[in-house]
Amino acid sequence: MTEGFSTRAIHAGQPADPVTGAVVTPIYATSTYLQDAVGQMRNGYEYSRTKNPTRLALEECLAALEEGTHGFAFASGLAAEDTLLRAICSPGDHVVIPNDAYGGTYRLFAKVASRWGLNYTPAAISDVDAVRAAVTDKTTVIWVETPTNPLLNIADIEALGVLAREIGAKLVVDNTFASPYLQRPLTLGADVIVHSTTKYVGGHSDVVGGALIVKDEEMAAELGFHQNSMGAVASPFDAWLTLRGIKTLAVRMERHCDNAERVVEWLAGRNDISEIRYPGLTEHPGHKVAAAQMRRFGGMISVRLRGGEQSAIDVCNRTKLFTLGESLGGVESLIEHPGRMTHASTEGSPLEVPGDLLRLSVGIEDAEDLLADLSQAFGD
Numbered sequence: 001m002t003e004g005f006s007t008r009a010i011h012a013g014q015p016a017d018p019v020t021g022a023v024v025t026p027i028y029a030t031s032t033y034l035q036d037a038v039g040q041m042r043n044g045y046e047y048s049r050t051k052n053p054t055r056l057a058l059e060e061c062l063a064a065l066e067e068g069t070h071g072f073a074f075a076s077g078l079a080a081e082d083t084l085l086r087a088i089c090s091p092g093d094h095v096v097i098p099n100d101a102y103g104g105t106y107r108l109f110a111k112v113a114s115r116w117g118l119n120y121t122p123a124a125i126s127d128v129d130a131v132r133a134a135v136t137d138k139t140t141v142i143w144v145e146t147p148t149n150p151l152l153n154i155a156d157i158e159a160l161g162v163l164a165r166e167i168g169a170k171l172v173v174d175n176t177f178a179s180p181y182l183q184r185p186l187t188l189g190a191d192v193i194v195h196s197t198t199k200y201v202g203g204h205s206d207v208v209g210g211a212l213i214v215k216d217e218e219m220a221a222e223l224g225f226h227q228n229s230m231g232a233v234a235s236p237f238d239a240w241l242t243l244r245g246i247k248t249l250a251v252r253m254e255r256h257c258d259n260a261e262r263v264v265e266w267l268a269g270r271n272d273i274s275e276i277r278y279p280g281l282t283e284h285p286g287h288k289v290a291a292a293q294m295r296r297f298g299g300m301i302s303v304r305l306r307g308g309e310q311s312a313i314d315v316c317n318r319t320k321l322f323t324l325g326e327s328l329g330g331v332e333s334l335i336e337h338p339g340r341m342t343h344a345s346t347e348g349s350p351l352e353v354p355g356d357l358l359r360l361s362v363g364i365e366d367a368e369d370l371l372a373d374l375s376q377a378f379g380d
């Protein structure tokens with residue numbers, strides 16, 4: 001990997017268009033391609049579910065950013081996850097999942113994959129011994145997010161990679177919260193990276209997408225086969241929007257981190273908050289591991305309010321600049337109540353989140369304006 005991250009973000013997989021010289025990869029809105037003779041394709045393009053030049057540019061760029069060899073782009077993060085599970089698991093297999101996984105990921109395991117015969121155990125993925133204790137003789141996958149959504153727990157990717165190899169399982173890392181700018185799990189021993197590119201990778205809250213990235217030929221062939229066979233691919237327009245977002249990923253992430261640090265500093269001075277969950281804080285239980293495996297600590301912050309659930313809901317309802325909404329990782333700041341919104345599907349399960357929890361996705365606006373908005377929302 002000779003070129004720097006920002007150079008790869010702007011150029012990897014995106015040479016000038018061979019037909020026109022267009023500097024930006026065009027949106028190749030076509031379902032099919034001319035064959036010069038029966039079965040004789042030009043440049044390997046046959047049908048766009050199988051391969052499309054705009055999607056290929058995104059896939060090559062993502063692979064370069066994650067220091068993998070192959071990327072696969074999907075219609076959503078969950079489509080990527082579903083395809084991955086069918087590709088690497090069989091009915092009867094067992095997966096260890098985070099006990100505070102993203103609600104949609106939990107729902108996929110609990111309500112969809114389980115009906116297909118896949119078993120799972122939620123575990124505290126910040127504790128390698130707890131993960132080891134959850135392993136059975138049928139475990140084929142250890143699945144982690146780091147930082148987790150919404151509690152910002154940190155998994156030690158290197159240590160879990162060692163455990164996965166020891167038991168003959170694959171380590172899957174959902175790298176959505178960190179983005180490849182802050183953390184590259186394949187270099188730390190992960191086998192597969194999952195992204196909801198809807199979040200930081202796309203970065204502008206204007207497209208839903210997902211991706212898988214690997215560095216192993218056999219796994220790549222398996223994923224490519226399933227991507228084509230299951231068909232939940234990213235459209236050329238979605239791929240183009242995502243590529244456009246990626247070009248500024250490095251500068252956006254620096255600003256997300258700068259602003260999040262300012263917000264954390266402001267929150268730390270308040271006595272109506274009982275806990276701040278941000279891996280950049282030295283008192284965060286995963287701080288040391290995060291400092292070792294991440295470049296900086298990201299733009300996501302979760303806090304618990306002393307006033308309980310109603311206080312958390314009141315703050316959400318009062319912010320003006322922080323938009324009340326699901327999702328995260330866009331240029332605009334967002335606020336939400338995980339218990340009633342993104343993680344409502346975990347209610348009554350081992351993954352249920354505390355009612356007094358607020359989640360902030362700190363955007364790249366002026367920090368002073370963000371602090372002023374939080375100040376009025378907290379009723380100062």
Ligand SMILES: *Cc1c(COP(=O)(O)O)cnc(C)c1O
Pocket residue numbers: 076077078079102104105145149174176177195196197198199208209210
């Ligand atoms: C949003 C999200 C997903 C799901 O992605 P979609 O693009 O919404 O399907 C998966 N993992 C994490 C950590 C997420 O935040």
